[in-house]
Amino acid sequence: MAVTLREVAQRAGVSRSAVSRTFTPGASVSARTRAKVEEAAAELGYSPNALASSLTTGRTKLIGLVSNNFHNPIFLEVFDLFTRTLQERGLKPLLVNLTDETEAANSVRMLRAYSVDGVIVASSTLPPNFAVAFREAGIPVVHSFGRRSDAPDVHVIGIDNVECGRMAARTLAERGYRTVGFLGGPEEATSTQDRLAGFVEECARIGLNCTHSFADAYSFAAGRAEMLRLVAESPAEAYFCGDDVLSIGALSAIREAGLRVPDNIGLIGLNDMEMAGWENISLTTIKQPLSEIIGASVDRVVQMLDAPALPPRCDIFRCEIVERGTLRAPS
Amino acid sequence: MAVTLREVAQRAGVSRSAVSRTFTPGASVSARTRAKVEEAAAELGYSPNALASSLTTGRTKLIGLVSNNFHNPIFLEVFDLFTRTLQERGLKPLLVNLTDETEAANSVRMLRAYSVDGVIVASSTLPPNFAVAFREAGIPVVHSFGRRSDAPDVHVIGIDNVECGRMAARTLAERGYRTVGFLGGPEEATSTQDRLAGFVEECARIGLNCTHSFADAYSFAAGRAEMLRLVAESPAEAYFCGDDVLSIGALSAIREAGLRVPDNIGLIGLNDMEMAGWENISLTTIKQPLSEIIGASVDRVVQMLDAPALPPRCDIFRCEIVERGTLRAPS
DNA sequence: GACGCCGGTGCAACCGGTTGCACTGTGCGA
DNA sequence: TCGCACAGTGCAACCGGTTGCACCGGCGTC
Numbered sequence: 084m085a086v087t088l089r090e091v092a093q094r095a096g097v098s099r100s101a102v103s104r105t106f107t108p109g110a111s112v113s114a115r116t117r118a119k120v121e122e123a124a125a126e127l128g129y130s131p132n133a134l135a136s137s138l139t140t141g142r143t144k145l146i147g148l149v150s151n152n153f154h155n156p157i158f159l160e161v162f163d164l165f166t167r168t169l170q171e172r173g174l175k176p177l178l179v180n181l182t183d184e185t186e187a188a189n190s191v192r193m194l195r196a197y198s199v200d201g202v203i204v205a206s207s208t209l210p211p212n213f214a215v216a217f218r219e220a221g222i223p224v225v226h227s228f229g230r231r232s233d234a235p236d237v238h239v240i241g242i243d244n245v246e247c248g249r250m251a252a253r254t255l256a257e258r259g260y261r262t263v264g265f266l267g268g269p270e271e272a273t274s275t276q277d278r279l280a281g282f283v284e285e286c287a288r289i290g291l292n293c294t295h296s297f298a299d300a301y302s303f304a305a306g307r308a309e310m311l312r313l314v315a316e317s318p319a320e321a322y323f324c325g326d327d328v329l330s331i332g333a334l335s336a337i338r339e340a341g342l343r344v345p346d347n348i349g350l351i352g353l354n355d356m357e358m359a360g361w362e363n364i365s366l367t368t369i370k371q372p373l374s375e376i377i378g379a380s381v382d383r384v385v386q387m388l389d390a391p392a393l394p395p396r397c398d399i400f401r402c403e404i405v406e407r408g409t410l411r412a413p414s
Numbered sequence: 415m416a417v418t419l420r421e422v423a424q425r426a427g428v429s430r431s432a433v434s435r436t437f438t439p440g441a442s443v444s445a446r447t448r449a450k451v452e453e454a455a456a457e458l459g460y461s462p463n464a465l466a467s468s469l470t471t472g473r474t475k476l477i478g479l480v481s482n483n484f485h486n487p488i489f490l491e492v493f494d495l496f497t498r499t500l501q502e503r504g505l506k507p508l509l510v511n512l513t514d515e516t517e518a519a520n521s522v523r524m525l526r527a528y529s530v531d532g533v534i535v536a537s538s539t540l541p542p543n544f545a546v547a548f549r550e551a552g553i554p555v556v557h558s559f560g561r562r563s564d565a566p567d568v569h570v571i572g573i574d575n576v577e578c579g580r581m582a583a584r585t586l587a588e589r590g591y592r593t594v595g596f597l598g599g600p601e602e603a604t605s606t607q608d609r610l611a612g613f614v615e616e617c618a619r620i621g622l623n624c625t626h627s628f629a630d631a632y633s634f635a636a637g638r639a640e641m642l643r644l645v646a647e648s649p650a651e652a653y654f655c656g657d658d659v660l661s662i663g664a665l666s667a668i669r670e671a672g673l674r675v676p677d678n679i680g681l682i683g684l685n686d687m688e689m690a691g692w693e694n695i696s697l698t699t700i701k702q703p704l705s706e707i708i709g710a711s712v713d714r715v716v717q718m719l720d721a722p723a724l725p726p727r728c729d730i731f732r733c734e735i736v737e738r739g740t741l742r743a744p745s
Numbered sequence: 746g747a748c749g750c751c752g753g754t755g756c757a758a759c760c761g762g763t764t765g766c767a768c769t770g771t772g773c774g775a
Numbered sequence: 776t777c778g779c780a781c782a783g784t785g786c787a788a789c790c791g792g793t794t795g796c797a798c799c800g801g802c803g804t805c
Contacts, residue, residue: 085526085552087791098755103793110794113753133527134465134474135791138760143465145528148509153494156487156689163484166511175528178479178509180497195416196464197476197506221416303692335694358487361634363666418761429785434763441764444783466761469790 086129095123106131137198146174146384147194147202147222151181151209155301155328157356157373161205164377172385174200181209187216195220201384203227207244207274208301211236218395223387227380230273232397238387239397240380244274247369247402248281251323251351254404256289259414260349264319265295266309266333268326272301275325278353282323294319298329306332314340314348321349321410327356330366334409350409353402365408372400417460426454437462468529477505477715478525478533478553482512482540486632486659488687488704492536495708503716505531512540518547526551532715534558538575538605539632542567549726554718558711561604563728569718570728571711575605578700578733579612582654582682585735587620590745591680595650596626597640597664599657603632606656609684613654625650629660637663645671645679652680652741658687661697665740681740684733696739703731 092099097116104110105120112120123129137143146169152158162178169176177199179190194202194217201223204214214237217224229239248265255263265282267275279295286293296313298305306329310322314337324330330352337348344350352359355370379398387393423430428447435441436451443451454460468474477500483489493509500507508530510521525533525548532554535545545568548555560570579596586594596613598606610626617624627644629636637660641653645668655661661683668679675681683690686701710729718724 085529085791089791099792100755100794101753103791104754107793111753116753130523130526132529132791134529135469135760136793138466138469138762138791139793141760145508153490153497154688156490159484159487159490159493162490162493162509163511163513166484166509167513170511175524176509177476178493178497178507180494180501182494182498192461193506195461198416198463198465303689307693331692331694335692339693357485358634361662361666362638362670363662416761420761430762431764431785432783434761435784438763442783447783463761466790467763469761469792470763472790 085132086127088129088131091120091123091127091129094127095119142388143198143200144174145177145197145199147179147190147197147199148176148205149179149181149190149194149202149213150205151184152206152301153180153182155326156358157327157354158205160357160373161377164374165203165205165381168377168381172381174381174385181206187213191216191220191222194222200388201225203380203384204229205380207241208269208272211273221391223384223391225380225383225387227376228274230277231399235395235397238383238393238395240376240383241399242371242376242402243399244277245281245284247353248278248283248323249285250281250369250402250404251278251353252282252285252289252291252293254351254410255321255323255349256291257413258321258349258410260291260319260321262292262294262319264293264313264322266306266313266322266324266329267295267297268301268305268329269299270297278323278325292319298325298332301326301328303328303332303335306330307336309333310336311340314342318348321345321351324350324352327352327354327359327366327368330368330409331358331364334364334366344409345411349411351404352409355405359405359407367407367409368405369402370405371402375400416463417458419460419462422451422454422458422460425458426450473719474529474531475505476508476528476530478510478521478528478530479507479536480510480512480521480525480533480544481536482515483537483632484511484513486657487689488658488685489536491688491704492708495705496534496536496712499708499712503712505712505716512537518544522547522551522553525553531719532556534711534715535560536711538572539600539603542604552722554715554722556711556714556718558707559605561608562730566726566728569714569724569726571707571714572730573702573707573733574730575608576612576615578684579609579614579654580616581612581700581733581735582609582684583613583616583620583622583624585682585741586652586654586680587622588744589652589680589741591622591650591652593623593625593650595624595644595653597637597644597653597655597660598626598628599632599636599660600630601628609654609656623650629656629663632657632659634659634663634666637661638667640664641667642671645673649679652676652682655681655683658683658685658690658697658699661699661740662689662695665695665697675740676742680742682735683740686736690736690738698738698740699736700733701736702733706731
């Protein structure tokens, strides 16, 4: 079915090497030979088999894109950016959905079987040992949206979640809120822990009254359920939600309880996903610079193709407040 | 770096064939040999190279998952289901983002270079010739969410968009709406054309007054912009929107104009994406049976692995109304 | 005119597997 | 006891490419 090197060589009247070199950038072929080969290839509809060549070159240009987050709408933006950025660099994303997989070893085995050149783990909720498993298997790996660390085990590209927590607390203080709450995502996620830690720390420093609780997941339903519980008791004046989708759930709960945002309760999210800007939501939030993070992640994995032993580093991008309609104006 | 067959064979004291057969289900190996091989493999951390074996078997278990739709939140659900369904069957999705690609030939070349066993084109807005290009290149292909046809050029799995249009019209009529409108997605998309055709046809049959217009894209912003325009003139009593995300944009526009849904204007969407069920949206919509469509798409592509010449067929799944809060009760 | 250099080419080995075929040894029935 | 079937094994060729090396011819230089 598929046309091979050999057939092209025969038709062009040259050796297989000549054909191979014609399709290898930088190889030495005369203009005459190249012309003959290209003509024959065009007639036959030949295109080189990338997998066969990977056998000798050791490069597949396949990158494992691993995530467990297929329910948070921001991940559609994440996948869009990753696939485009990878494609621009001639790399191909092999998508791995970890939703019902807890065992890192299985993913490692699968991605090794496919000789991926590298792996990008895109998740803020996966435990760090997941990425480490790839490194131990000798596969270049970067953990996007991973936990900040001064001496990381693997390359990490992301944000400083502790600092985001502080930033949220400062912002709420500026708006004159005195009793505030943190409505976090899953308690075991490092991102939740860090955001909480920064928030609590800064509240203490500034002198805000601060409570906290957790939703089961980074999801609308979980955010809504938790906020329904909170408003039924004695809610804080404002909440820092662990994530935008959680915020939107919370927003829904607050309005359903007959309260108004930001008049009765203020809300600040994190991520700045597209939906946060929708006019019927208009969420004030902390913007995570997605495309920078993703661009840097791909850059890093590309670097590692040539320097697999590159010492792990953690690159952190600054976040900023995006002002919309869910916090009252500075007092 | 990677452990090979040969090393395992040496360590186990057997031939390379024996090792190969140990890892080939159904091959004939004695228990004794198998044990030796498995021990050696475990010690060395061997896992077979799927790409190398694909050279002789002709199977990579790679499936190209091609889409141009990375902005409609329903596609996160689509990708989630596709990746999980493929993984369950031992297949690996190679994700291709067509967002800035208009030339089918490029995608064909790329996916041929990677010897994918098959391709799934997941899009309701891509022209049909896109999927046809894969078939012509000899790659098994199914077009998910493609256009219904009695004699399709490629395998199509999806819904009957014309019938959805009729269903929307009938539903609006039942609720006593007399002047209705179709707010479609991009005019050139076949899904838009078909939904419109069915809607207009049924309106005429029933005797509803019917107008229509189009948004630039299946997006919140486009739906909102178009509905803002409509409410500024003399809006219909109810609208059938080409898609849920468009409906949510329209909903936002209607409320911003100071009108109420469903009291002043009724709205029905299409898809039933997760967000449509969020309590702060609560969109009445036509449910597209996503997981059935995706399950059937994967089944079909799997069938074609063994029967590439399977005559193209079109499988259509029934849609149903999901009643929520954006249409008034039956009169 | 002899020499050396060098771009261009083909041969053959190799990448990591699979598989048809021939051969061996074992167990069973006659 | 012999013959036979058959499971188990290894050899070697092959899948579709790449690449080190040897070789060839043409050119510029002395």
